[in-house]
Amino acid sequence: MSAPEAPGLRITVPASTANLGSGFDALGMALGMYDVVEVRASDGRSRVEVAGQGTRELPSGERHLVLRALRAASNHLGHDAGALRVFCQNAIPHSRGLGSSAAAIVAGITAGYALAGAELDEGALNLAADFEGHADNAAASLYGGLVLVWRSEHGFHASRAEPHGLLRPVVAIPEVRSATAATRGLLPETVPHADAAFAAGRAALVVHAVTTRPELLLAATDDRLHQGYRRPAWPASMALIEALRERGVAAAISGAGPTVLALTTDGVLPEDVDTTGFEVRELSVDLQGVSVDQLS
Incomplete structure (x- = not known):
């Protein structure tokens, strides 16, 4: 025993x-x-x-x-x-x-x-x-x-x-991996003042959008601070983000990537967006x- x-x-x-x-x-x-x-x-x-x-x-x-x-x-x-x-x-x-x-x-x-x-x-x-x-x-x-x-x-x-009760995040997870240290290495030491000001405004707006005004999420999740510089690490993810944003979906890289985060209120992505190579999941x-x- x-x-x-x-x-x-x-x-x-x-x-x-x-x-x-x-x-x-x-x-x-x-x-x-x-x-x-x-x-x-x-x-x-x-x-x-x-x-x-x-x-x-x-x-x-x-x-x-x-x-x-x-x-x-x-x-x-x-x-x-x-x-x-x-x-x-x-x-x-x-x-x-x-x-x-x-x-x-x-x-x-x-x-x-x-x-x-x-x-x-x-x-x-x-x-x-x-x-x-x-x-x-x-x-x-x-x-x-x-x-x-x-x-x-x-x-x-x-x-x-x-967070606002209507928020229904969707993640698109690719098979490829990335490392935080590697993606941080792609960031410049300095950014233009205009981009820093843009980022400050959007970071403040995303707090308001996530908690109070979900209809502002598309504008709020726009970025000039880091995603463009790190595009070489996850080109397919950035292409998906751009396709989603063109269709009005608030999409951004999740953390160090390469997962794509979409902040929706219905839990679905547009049917005409190609998500081949990604596992798409709605998460609470x-x-x-x-x-x-x-x-x-």
């Missing part, structure tokens, strides 16, 4: 989209696609098992991102979590601009806080941002809804806003953010 499993935690963390056009490193939104991580005590060495996205690609021990983030949170809180057995059921595609790394980091940090008996706080956001270098995806996965993030001399901060806006359940 096998020994009963040790009690543990189940962490459910949503995917995220970032930027929403010109809100580069400043805006994020949680999406209804979830990774689920279960954490239990182990009587031996720590190990990580993965099912779904990333199977056979990710490390199985302390180098796994969830476990690294958990250890960082434990160290921050002065808690020794000991040896752990972690199981990851991953639904968020990797390297597609849907916040898979941020979700793993948030899951690990949340587990570390829960094991230490601590409530999530702004320190958790800053731990996550330390891993990523920016806070937009992590804040969305932590808090749900629309998030506005900024950085001060005291670290990263975030404020949550409630996640309003809760990361959650923790006790396992018996």
